Amino acid sequence: MLVAAAVCPCPPLLVPPVAAGAAPELDAARTACADAVGVLAAARPDRLVVVGPYPGDGGPERYPAGSVGDFRGFGVDVRVRFPGDREAAPDASDVPDASGARDARPLPASLAVAAWLLDRATWSGAPVEAVAVGERLAPSRCADTGRELVGRGGRVALLVMGDGSACRTLKAPGYLDERAAPFDARVGRALGRADTGALAALDEHLAHELKVAGRAPWQVLAGAAEGAGLAGRLLHEDAPYGVGYYVATWS
Numbered sequence: 001m002l003v004a005a006a007v008c009p010c011p012p013l014l015v016p017p018v019a020a021g022a023a024p025e026l027d028a029a030r031t032a033c034a035d036a037v038g039v040l041a042a043a044r045p046d047r048l049v050v051v052g053p054y055p056g057d058g059g060p061e062r063y064p065a066g067s068v069g070d071f072r073g074f075g076v077d078v079r080v081r082f083p084g085d086r087e088a089a090p091d092a093s094d095v096p097d098a099s100g101a102r103d104a105r106p107l108p109a110s111l112a113v114a115a116w117l118l119d120r121a122t123w124s125g126a127p128v129e130a131v132a133v134g135e136r137l138a139p140s141r142c143a144d145t146g147r148e149l150v151g152r153g154g155r156v157a158l159l160v161m162g163d164g165s166a167c168r169t170l171k172a173p174g175y176l177d178e179r180a181a182p183f184d185a186r187v188g189r190a191l192g193r194a195d196t197g198a199l200a201a202l203d204e205h206l207a208h209e210l211k212v213a214g215r216a217p218w219q220v221l222a223g224a225a226e227g228a229g230l231a232g233r234l235l236h237e238d239a240p241y242g243v244g245y246y247v248a249t250w251s
Contacts (some may be wrong), residue, residue, distance in 0.1 A: 002228045003155045004043035005221055006036035008117060010052055010110035010161035010213065010244035017076040020150055025240055030120075032236035032247035037121040037159070039249040045157035048083070048123075049149050050130040050206020051217045052110030052161035059146050059216075061105070065127050069107025069115060073190050080107070081116035082128045082140035108132050110161045110213070118159075124125035126157065133216045138202055148225025160221045162214020164188075164244020165207075174211040183210055184244040187218070194232030196222040214246075225250060 014030060036041040040048060054061070065084025070077070107115060111130050118128065131149065133142060150156045166185040167177035174180075183206065190198035199222040207215035228250075236247035 001155060002150045002224050002230065003045055003157055003251075004040050005225065005230065006037060006040050007160045007162070007218070007221070007246055007248040008033045008114070009056040009163050009247070010113045011107055011163060011243065011245070012071055012074045012113060014113055015071055015076075015078060015116050017078050018071050018074045029236055029238065029245055029247060033117050033234055034121055036247050037117055037123070038250050039251055040157045040159060041121070041123070041125050041249060043157050044155070045126045048126045048128045048156035048157050048159060050111055050114045050128065050159045051149075051160065051220050052108065052114060052130070052132055052221040053213045053217055054108040054110065054132045055135055057134040057138075059131070059133040059137050061132045063111060063130040063132065063211045063240075065129055067107055067111075067130065069109075069112035069139065073111065075168070078116075080110060080119060082107075082115050082130060083118060083123050084128065114159055114161050128136075131220070133220060135213055135216055136204065136208055137216045139200060139202070139219050142219035143200060143223030147222040147226065149220070150224045155184075158221060158224055160217045162217040164214060164239070164246060166211035168239040168244060171240035172196060176232045176242075177210055179206065180210050180244070182196050183207070183212070184239070187214070187244070188234060188237050188246060191218070191246055192232050192234030194230050194250045196225050230238055
């Protein structure tokens with residue numbers, strides 16, 4: 001049963017050492033993310049599942065408690081790990097998977113940002129696991145993944161990472177696209193209202209054209225929240241650097 005969800009953006013710029021001198025520009029987003037993680041903790045789940053995107057159409061790829069990642073690809077030697085009962089591994093090649101085998105996969109960037117948020121919040125509640133889904137994963141598979149995540153029993157909370165369009169301004173990563181602002185507005189309304197139907201209906205092809213990283217994780221959330229009766233609250237919405245960022249809670 002899904003008892004709570006938090007939606008946060010996943011740019012590595014949320015991590016201050018990555019942002020360097022521009023770090024204060026995302027202070028409001030960081031504060032909202034901390035508040036959202038607090039809502040998850042207050043729900044007292046039995047299990048916290050982090051859902052984030054990665055490039056491509058594959059997935060879901062699963063990462064157990066104790067998985068590690070870093071931001072060396074962004075020019076800083078900052079390492080993160082998901083809370084768990086294992087000792088911190090020295091590097092990503094030494095992380096055991098759920099079967100006990102050694103797992104060479106580091107956390108994708110979106111999940112590494114989530115691990116940083118949880119560490120910043122000193123998460124000490126439910127065990128944490130993670131699922132990464134391809135940004136182009138079909139909506140039906142996203143929904144099925146969400147249903148599976150909450151169908152294993154117990155009280156489940158989700159931390160859902162994802163960004164809106166990257167085409168809001170001329171200097172945005174995807175340049176300016178007049179369809180971006182209306183798309184992002186629909187997403188903001190859906191997240192603020194916990195509208196699973198509106199999230200499920202997001203057009204995967206348009207989302208790809210607008211470089212939306214969050215479409216697939218949001219549709220995982222839509223599948224997980226079917227029939228849960230949660231109320232939504234939009235805590236933060238902005239488009240710095242021409243990219244749509246949202247922070248929302250469902251509880």
